[in-house]
Amino acid sequence: MSKLILFNKPYNVLCQFTDTDEQHASSRENLSDYINIKKVYPAGRLDRDSEGLLLLTDSGALQHQIAHPKHSKEKSYWVQVDGAIDEQALKQLCQGVRLKDGLTKPAKARIISEPEIWPRIPPVRFRKDIPTTWIELSISEGKNRQVRRMTAAVGFPTLRLIRHRIGQWQLDTMQPGEYRKLNIK
Known part of the structure; x- marks a missing residue:
């Protein structure tokens, strides 16, 4: 039996158990501030300025199955972008986008209503004259x-990024800093 931890990583939390940057080590939150379970490790990463679902496990095989690109686990995000995104930009995302390190695989992208989520601390910057749009990517x-x-790359920079699903696992009602422990065969 392997442990699988579903964790709702808050904004500004490092996706590791210790901060290796000695200059900031005492001031930056990391996984050890939220999870007190021994010998579990992240299966993949989520940037410090991103929020949402992070999976951790004690199984190297399960970690590989979740995180390795050859297994192509679909990851879904709620993304707040700067501006009123248009159909042309969504079409580009769905076809693949040319980045410095190559063309991305085609994505699934659609405009959504603002999800019912927690407020971000600190809040996303607000500009009265420029709208924002939420998409699911x-x-x-x-x-x-x-x-x-x-x-x-398609002209709509990300303001807020929340991963809500990895494969069959999702955030559901977990709030930032909460986790749920599963046993996987």
């Missing part, structure tokens, strides 16, 4: 900061 690869780079 699903990808099956994991290039570094890929979602942010994709939305910027």
Whole structure:
């Protein structure tokens, strides 16, 4: 039996149990501030400025199955972008976007209503004259900061990024800092 931890990673929390940057080590929150379970490790990453679902496990095989690109686990995000995104930008996201490190695989992208979620602390900047749009973006690869780079490449920079699903696992009603422990065969 393997442990699988579903964790709702808050904004500004490092996706590791210790901060290796000695200059900031005592001031930056990390996984050890929220999870007191021994010998579990993240299966994949979520940037410090991103929020949402992070999976942790004590099984190297399960970690590999979740995180390795060859298994193509679909990851879905709620993304608040700067501006009123248009159909052309959504079409580009769905066809694949050219980034410095190559063309992304086609994504699934659609405009959604603002999800019923927690307020971010600190809040996303607000500009009275520029609207924002929420989209759901699903990808099956994991290039570094890929979602942010994709939305910027089509002209709509990401303001807020929340991963709500990885494969069959999802956030459901977990609030930031909460986790749920599952046993996997």
